[in-house]
Amino acid sequence: MNRGALAIAAALALVPADASSAAVAATDPWPGAAAAYLVRVDGEVRWSSNDAARLKPASLTKLMTAILAVETLAPGDEVKVGKRAAAADGARLGLRAGMRLPAEHLLAAALLRSANDACLALAERVSGSEARFVATMNARAAALGLADTHFANACGFDGPGHYASARDLAKLADAAVAHPRIAAIVARESSVAKTLDGRTFRFDNTNVLVGRVDGALGIKTGWTRMAGRCLVALAERGGTRVLVVLLGAQDRWWDAVAMIESAFEETRARPATVTPPPGPARR
Amino acid sequence: MPLRSPALRRAPFVSALAAALALAVAGIAYAQPQLRTFKAGAGPDELWDVTMKMEMPGMPMAMPAQVHQVCLKKNRKADDTIPRQENCTVTDSKTVGNKVIFTMDCAGREPMTVNGEVSSTPTSYEGKMRMKPKRKGEDMEVTQTFSGRKVGACTDQTEQVIAGARAQGDAAIARTCAEGLDRLNAPMFFGQGAMCASQQKQFCDKVGGVARDLREPAAHRAAVARSNVETVKQALQSCRHDYAAATAVACGKAAQTKDWAFLGTGWCDPEVRTAGPTHCRGRDYYLVDRSLIPMCNRYAFLTKGSVPAGGVAAARGSAGSGQPRAAPEPSTPDPMKQGVDAVRRLLPF
Numbered sequence: 001m002n003r004g005a006l007a008i009a010a011a012l013a014l015v016p017a018d019a020s021s022a023a024v025a026a027t028d029p030w031p032g033a034a035a036a037y038l039v040r041v042d043g044e045v046r047w048s049s050n051d052a053a054r055l056k057p058a059s060l061t062k063l064m065t066a067i068l069a070v071e072t073l074a075p076g077d078e079v080k081v082g083k084r085a086a087a088a089d090g091a092r093l094g095l096r097a098g099m100r101l102p103a104e105h106l107l108a109a110a111l112l113r114s115a116n117d118a119c120l121a122l123a124e125r126v127s128g129s130e131a132r133f134v135a136t137m138n139a140r141a142a143a144l145g146l147a148d149t150h151f152a153n154a155c156g157f158d159g160p161g162h163y164a165s166a167r168d169l170a171k172l173a174d175a176a177v178a179h180p181r182i183a184a185i186v187a188r189e190s191s192v193a194k195t196l197d198g199r200t201f202r203f204d205n206t207n208v209l210v211g212r213v214d215g216a217l218g219i220k221t222g223w224t225r226m227a228g229r230c231l232v233a234l235a236e237r238g239g240t241r242v243l244v245v246l247l248g249a250q251d252r253w254w255d256a257v258a259m260i261e262s263a264f265e266e267t268r269a270r271p272a273t274v275t276p277p278p279g280p281a282r283r
Numbered sequence: 284m285p286l287r288s289p290a291l292r293r294a295p296f297v298s299a300l301a302a303a304l305a306l307a308v309a310g311i312a313y314a315q316p317q318l319r320t321f322k323a324g325a326g327p328d329e330l331w332d333v334t335m336k337m338e339m340p341g342m343p344m345a346m347p348a349q350v351h352q353v354c355l356k357k358n359r360k361a362d363d364t365i366p367r368q369e370n371c372t373v374t375d376s377k378t379v380g381n382k383v384i385f386t387m388d389c390a391g392r393e394p395m396t397v398n399g400e401v402s403s404t405p406t407s408y409e410g411k412m413r414m415k416p417k418r419k420g421e422d423m424e425v426t427q428t429f430s431g432r433k434v435g436a437c438t439d440q441t442e443q444v445i446a447g448a449r450a451q452g453d454a455a456i457a458r459t460c461a462e463g464l465d466r467l468n469a470p471m472f473f474g475q476g477a478m479c480a481s482q483q484k485q486f487c488d489k490v491g492g493v494a495r496d497l498r499e500p501a502a503h504r505a506a507v508a509r510s511n512v513e514t515v516k517q518a519l520q521s522c523r524h525d526y527a528a529a530t531a532v533a534c535g536k537a538a539q540t541k542d543w544a545f546l547g548t549g550w551c552d553p554e555v556r557t558a559g560p561t562h563c564r565g566r567d568y569y570l571v572d573r574s575l576i577p578m579c580n581r582y583a584f585l586t587k588g589s590v591p592a593g594g595v596a597a598a599r600g601s602a603g604s605g606q607p608r609a610a611p612e613p614s615t616p617d618p619m620k621q622g623v624d625a626v627r628r629l630l631p632f
Contacts, residue, residue, distance in 0.1 A: 208568060214580075253569060257584070258584055
């Protein structure tokens with residue numbers, strides 16, 4: 001069984017009991033596109049599939065790390081890279097223990113390059129240790145009402161007890177882009193991180209929609225073996241905001257483009273004044 | 284019957300009386316600053332002081348008398364001196380000596396019956412009116428007394444004031460229509476009561492030029508950016524030009540010149556469906572050349588999107604509104620792509 005099928009099977013096993021198949025069919029124009037997805041237009045869920053399932057969020061986790069970092073550290077605050085951060089696995093900037101960088105540069109590296117060394121350096125700087133930072137992450141998740149989210153590490157590695165739902169990740173993205181510092185960073189196509197002794201790291205945004213999709217504003221990519229390809233993408237045109245969350249996506253970029261363009265096209269074609277009839281809230 | 288009763292024409296003060304009456308009937312007399320339409324002192328017309336006082340039963344205190352001046356034309360015809368109060372007509376009048384007794388019906392928002400009388404000399408008049416509302420439940424009768432006194436000479440400038448106001452209005456309309464022309468705002472030129480209906484030819488002359496320009500991608504883009512696509516479509520339709528045909532020509536040129544950005548606008552879906560399989564399908568998104576991305580984004584929407592393409596695409600008869608979606612295209616990785624995918628799996632983002 002390939003990775004995508006595994007993810008879908010796992011997702012199906014976690015479908016909430018109250019999600020009727022009819023409701024899923026009515027709001028799922030992209031069956032099989034991802035283990036879970038959600039498309040929101042101006043805060044209203046337009047299409048979704050399995051969006052309450054608890055799945056691996058991979059580096060989308062770093063959105064929470066970024067929130068806690070900007071709430072604790074000023075842009076110019078100095079962060080010293082520890083041994084543990086310097087040894088972080090996966091995507092990394094190439095930081096070495098003892099390097100010192102402004103917090104904002106590490107934040108950009110964590111969000112755009114998805115650099116785990118930068119991410120961990122921030123977490124340790126904010127809370128002293130990753131364990132304490134993770135406790136803060138979970139407290140903030142609870143405060144944000146993310147009922148299907150739990151973090152076991154700061155940067156998104158697969159592991160027991162590390163999960164989130166597409167629905168929760170949409171809320172997390174809202175909280176993240178509400179911070180102007182984060183919003184400004186994730187909208188860049190590339191950035192640099194400079195150590196205080198003059199070493200420069202250049203990196204591109206792993207979210208390739210920025211600069212390619214009209215109105216793209218960021219915000220975060222993710223990948224792990226268990227999570228598959230993940231994405232939270234935000235775009236705005238003419239005052240309309242479209243947010244897409246994909247977890248375990250089969251064809252992440254093309255599907256995200258199709259979803260974003262569909263959402264804008266549908267909004268454009270919709271009559272100007274439509275008042276939804278009273279009824280149960282959309283799932 | 285309009286306020287042109289022969290009996291009233293004979294009274295020299297009728298204009299002032301009617302003015303006072305009109306103000307009272309319109310219910311605007313006491314708060315509104317008087318529009319001065321004459322120059323006092325020079326002649327050749329007659330300057331009159333008019334005093335009005337209104338009494339309403341139940342008012343805790345009497346309303347103060349209102350005094351203002353009116354300028355009556357020296358050699359006026361009776362008709363010229365009677366102000367037009369569109370909602371009131373004299374239904375009955377009779378003249379006894381120097382006294383006129385009249386009845387008026389007033390319609391409009393405050394319908395009422397007015398009974399009045401006035402006595403006059405060449406240099407003065409005085410009179411009284413009783414105004415009774417016609418609406419059910421409104422039985423409060425208002426009484427107005429008035430008097431006039433000739434006080435000197437004046438130069439009536441009403442016509443100039445009206446002409447000035449009319450010129451201002453015409454200038455404002457001209458400015459608005461010029462703006463509407465510039466913006467290709469068809470509803471301002473066509474349809475019932477269109478403000479700029481007299482300039483339909485100028486509008487269609489301009490639209491004819493736009494219709495020619497729309498056949499060129501760059502000009503097409505500029506025209507739509509200036510006025511938005513729906514406005515441009517409506518303008519062309521109003522002047523019997525074929526927007527879809529002009530757009531098809533532009534799209535054909537864009538496809539020939541590889542103007543991918545133009546093809547990606549959503550106006551050229553047939554061309555996108557033709558070009559997409561060659562330039563977009565089966566490729567990794569982030570490896571597609573940037574110049575192709577607008578077209579490929581549109582291709583992704585057309586082949587994988589959830590809603591039919593609307594707007595121009597539909598107007599041009601592409602697989603737009605009302606037609607079933609094309610089935611999402613299966614992923615068709617070539618050997619090169621499979622190799623790239625293998626590398627991608629090693630990339631942790």
